[in-house]
Amino acid sequence: MKVATKKELFDCLSGMKVFAPVGKNLRFAEVSSADEIASPESIPLSPKEAFVPQDETLFFYDNPEDPTSIVEPEIDEKPFVVWGMHPCDAKAMELIGKVYTEGSYTDGYFVRRYNASVKVVIGCPVPHPGCFCGSFEGMGPFSKSGSDIFLIPLDDERFLVEGTTEKGENLIASLPDATDEDIAKGEAQKKKGEDAIDRSVPTENIENSMQALFDSEEFWEDIYHRCMGCGMCTYVCPSCYCFDIQDERIGNKYRRYRVWDSCQFGLFTLEASGHNPRPTQKERIRQRMMHKLSFFKLRYGDEHLCVGCGRCVAICPVGIDIRDVAKRAEALAK
Amino acid sequence: MIEKIREIAKNWLAEGKVDVVIGFGEGTTPFSAKPIFITKPDDVEKLIWNPLCRLNLAGYVRREILAGRKVGVVAKGCDSRSIGILLAEKQFDRKDVSIIGVPCQGMVDRKTLMKKFGNVDGEKVSADWNSISVGDKSISTEEVLSNACRICRYPTPVHYDELVGEKIEGVSIEEHDKPAVEMLEKNREDRWKFYTEHFGRCIRCYACRQACPTCYCDECFVDSNDPKWLEKGQHPTDLMLWNLGRIYHQVGRCVECGSCESVCPMDIPFTEILAGMSKRVRELYDYESGIAVDEPPPLQTFKTDDPQEFIM
Amino acid sequence: MDNPYKPIPVELVDTYFETNDRQLKSFKFRILDEDVKKLFDYKPGQFAQLSVLGKGEAPFGIASSPTEGDELLFTINRIGSVTQALHELEAGDKIGIRGPLGNWYPVDKFEGSDIVIVGGGYAFTTLRSLYIYLRDPSRRSKFGKITIVYGAREPGLLLYRDDLEEWKNDENLELVLTIDNPAEGWTGKVGFVPPVLKETAPSSENAYAVVCGPPVMIKFTLPVLHELGFSKDKIYTSLEMRMKCGIGKCGRCNIGHKYICVDGPVFSMAELDELTADL
Numbered sequence A: 001m002k003v004a005t006k007k008e009l010f011d012c013l014s015g016m017k018v019f020a021p022v023g024k025n026l027r028f029a030e031v032s033s034a035d036e037i038a039s040p041e042s043i044p045l046s047p048k049e050a051f052v053p054q055d056e057t058l059f060f061y062d063n064p065e066d067p068t069s070i071v072e073p074e075i076d077e078k079p080f081v082v083w084g085m086h087p088c089d090a091k092a093m094e095l096i097g098k099v100y101t102e103g104s105y106t107d108g109y110f111v112r113r114y115n116a117s118v119k120v121v122i123g124c125p126v127p128h129p130g131c132f133c134g135s136f137e138g139m140g141p142f143s144k145s146g147s148d149i150f151l152i153p154l155d156d157e158r159f160l161v162e163g164t165t166e167k168g169e170n171l172i173a174s175l176p177d178a179t180d181e182d183i184a185k186g187e188a189q190k191k192k193g194e195d196a197i198d199r200s201v202p203t204e205n206i207e208n209s210m211q212a213l214f215d216s217e218e219f220w221e222d223i224y225h226r227c228m229g230c231g232m233c234t235y236v237c238p239s240c241y242c243f244d245i246q247d248e249r250i251g252n253k254y255r256r257y258r259v260w261d262s263c264q265f266g267l268f269t270l271e272a273s274g275h276n277p278r279p280t281q282k283e284r285i286r287q288r289m290m291h292k293l294s295f296f297k298l299r300y301g302d303e304h305l306c307v308g309c310g311r312c313v314a315i316c317p318v319g320i321d322i323r324d325v326a327k328r329a330e331a332l333a334k
Numbered sequence B: 001m002i003e004k005i006r007e008i009a010k011n012w013l014a015e016g017k018v019d020v021v022i023g024f025g026e027g028t029t030p031f032s033a034k035p036i037f038i039t040k041p042d043d044v045e046k047l048i049w050n051p052l053c054r055l056n057l058a059g060y061v062r063r064e065i066l067a068g069r070k071v072g073v074v075a076k077g078c079d080s081r082s083i084g085i086l087l088a089e090k091q092f093d094r095k096d097v098s099i100i101g102v103p104c105q106g107m108v109d110r111k112t113l114m115k116k117f118g119n120v121d122g123e124k125v126s127a128d129w130n131s132i133s134v135g136d137k138s139i140s141t142e143e144v145l146s147n148a149c150r151i152c153r154y155p156t157p158v159h160y161d162e163l164v165g166e167k168i169e170g171v172s173i174e175e176h177d178k179p180a181v182e183m184l185e186k187n188r189e190d191r192w193k194f195y196t197e198h199f200g201r202c203i204r205c206y207a208c209r210q211a212c213p214t215c216y217c218d219e220c221f222v223d224s225n226d227p228k229w230l231e232k233g234q235h236p237t238d239l240m241l242w243n244l245g246r247i248y249h250q251v252g253r254c255v256e257c258g259s260c261e262s263v264c265p266m267d268i269p270f271t272e273i274l275a276g277m278s279k280r281v282r283e284l285y286d287y288e289s290g291i292a293v294d295e296p297p298p299l300q301t302f303k304t305d306d307p308q309e310f311i312m
Numbered sequence C: 001m002d003n004p005y006k007p008i009p010v011e012l013v014d015t016y017f018e019t020n021d022r023q024l025k026s027f028k029f030r031i032l033d034e035d036v037k038k039l040f041d042y043k044p045g046q047f048a049q050l051s052v053l054g055k056g057e058a059p060f061g062i063a064s065s066p067t068e069g070d071e072l073l074f075t076i077n078r079i080g081s082v083t084q085a086l087h088e089l090e091a092g093d094k095i096g097i098r099g100p101l102g103n104w105y106p107v108d109k110f111e112g113s114d115i116v117i118v119g120g121g122y123a124f125t126t127l128r129s130l131y132i133y134l135r136d137p138s139r140r141s142k143f144g145k146i147t148i149v150y151g152a153r154e155p156g157l158l159l160y161r162d163d164l165e166e167w168k169n170d171e172n173l174e175l176v177l178t179i180d181n182p183a184e185g186w187t188g189k190v191g192f193v194p195p196v197l198k199e200t201a202p203s204s205e206n207a208y209a210v211v212c213g214p215p216v217m218i219k220f221t222l223p224v225l226h227e228l229g230f231s232k233d234k235i236y237t238s239l240e241m242r243m244k245c246g247i248g249k250c251g252r253c254n255i256g257h258k259y260i261c262v263d264g265p266v267f268s269m270a271e272l273d274e275l276t277a278d279l
Helices: A006-012 A087-101 A108-116 A166-172 A180-196 A206-212 A217-224 A232-236 A281-300 A311-315 A322-333 B002-015 B041-046 B058-066 B077-088 B110-117 B173-185 B188-199 B207-211 B236-248 B259-263 B270-285 C034-039 C081-087 C125-134 C161-167 C193-200 C215-228 C269-273
Strands: A002-005 A017-022 A027-031 A055-061 A080-085 A117-122 A149-153 A158-163 A243-250 A253-260 B020-026 B033-038 B071-075 B097-101 B125-127 B131-134 B137-140 C008-017 C024-031 C047-052 C056-061 C072-077 C094-101 C114-120 C146-152 C173-179 C207-212 C235-238 C266-268
Touching (some): A087 A108, A117 A166, A232 A311, A243 C056, A281 A322, B002 B041, B002 B071, B002 B097, B058 B077, B071 B077, B173 B270, B188 B236, B207 B259, C047 C081, C056 C072, C056 C094, C072 C081, C114 C125, C114 C193, C125 C146, C125 C161, C125 C207, C161 C173, C173 C193, C193 C215, C235 C269, C266 C269
Parallel strands (some): A017 A080, A117 A149, B071 B097, C114 C146
Antiparallel strands (some): A002 A158, A243 A253, C008 C094
């Protein structure tokens, strides 16, 4: 176990691009010094854009009439750092990874970024508004899963630093060892977070409860009337991965690109014929809740697509609260 | 005041005057009130009225009426003006909506509050018209008012069936126009910088559009595929086009409720821009949107003596 | 790098109107690269993404059968911007293709059984592929009697009329064509597909049914099949939904916890019954 200030740790990572929360909205962007990195208690936007950019070119082409003119974008395979993820975010990237590597098709864009990344994850002694990661089995505010370097804030200046993978360990090798006092303090911080985190949201069998309520007007009417149909919940969510694919012309060049998309938009499932299997906000918000708390687990195995980060809860302007949805589902299904 | 609101709502529902009353209820997170849809007279107890009742409910009113329901709504000045503009645009008839008008002392900006108080999970939060407090920490409500509410000309509903509480005077035209004048006095470069900086942050979640009662097009220009007016990506030109395009569609229609700004996750300061637009419309056409329900917005009508000096 | 989004170039060999209303056109494509051609190994029921660069991509069921040689057949309804662009193509033009994608009709399972193919309107594309695959001389003896009930609004809207004509002489095939209203010169059945299927009454004993068509046709066909004794696990259909990636990544085409693009498009009715879905 090591100990470091922000700057000392930053120096260990020199030579690599570092993405960290910066600016007015604490978006993950490249920084050139430790001073630029905000130390926010909560990050309203998730770090997923460091792994899955909102707008990503799939390929370029010079001539739309000639598909042999397709050129793939240049890929930067160099290691880079994503600093300031939370344990929930690290878990979310693992979940997206399940989708992007499943079956016969591997999404090389995500995979090479994920593999090239050094994930610096900060544990949370104080839960953020809406957080409930502790409600999911095996998760919590100090879960190290998916990290390369794990930080525990000791005070305003210093972190307890642990290399959780070989890659992470090698990078921090030069840092001074933590004292027993530091380690004890780290344990106390950890206990503080573990004690405070909301574990009351039922998640264990929720996929079946949600399945049973799929057609229940009583269950869904509580939320769908007020859902405005914006895409904020999906865009701030670290594990929402749905995207759209489009073609565009830029000057003399063309590209095919993908952009984040949202199941909350009417266009998401609108077919060319005009038919829309999800014509109203009722089906759309239901789709999101089902995907988060049921479909993903049923399809991919043992985990939900929600990591309990609380961002959607905190940001929803009409108070749609996934914790509440899970609790009501559990209560109604009984 | 809330007792009176509940009483009227209860009576309307019991009499069958309305099928649903749209108002605000307690949210599940600190500093939040959520829109609620009351259909049973006994549920009116869920209605609340406090400075967190921020959103404009007129969009819901339109949607519910189009779904065939008789609608009651708890309306602030801005909600009533939005209903006014929807009436002027013949979206529904005045008889379809029953309005409980509530003069508004100004709503607070939740995002500012969250920044001021940080993590408040588990602590006791209270919000009234004088102060907002978390545990022992307290700030005045005035201090965290939304930008739009600071320059509100019509805090008292313009259209209502019942008015609950004393009328409240709005700010003067001079006061209202202050941010607009500041904006309009910027030189071209600075204004461009303002636009590129703020719109450049847009993540295209379309919360501004969805929260806006006058953004009700069946197919928004940004969603149109054929013709495809703009691209879906993050190119600055597209971000600019989207935001300016939406704003242009609001000329003479926007009531400056500030809903778009309040919901924007990227803190784009729409109020400063929209206030300038309203100022221009008022000066050119002597029109303030949502006041007269029998007069269509200026850009939806044509008069031979319309001012033309702004046309190059 | 693994880039499953990159299409491979194909050349349009031939294109012609398939229906008299000139709303549907058929397209025959040839894969340009010989090595890639060998990798494009498909079965009836699979689909591919056609890319008109500059316009976009859309998924279409493959209407040819792998037994027909190298050319890939698609029949496309002009309905959106991509299909409009496809309709404007001329022989010799090059576009992109990704595929084959999705699962296929369980032809191995069908061995030793009778097969009832029920189609309506434009949804006969992969059914064509299926029947041509089954009737291939190397394979035909593995299956029992095949019944095809295929309907369209009017004779000119039936797809693949040359093929249908040819199939009339096939042994061990009952081919029933129907149109909604009487038309001059029409010698087939008149009436909607479900009652015509009922009248045809194929045996459900040791038999599978494959149904593709507009939702309303499917809705009224299923009860007829049940009446005839087909259980849900013996009825297959192919689903459509808006798709983008076609490879289970973009999250768009789910019905319940399945993705149409990778878990489908072919599902048995028994499988669909298990799903909570918006259709």
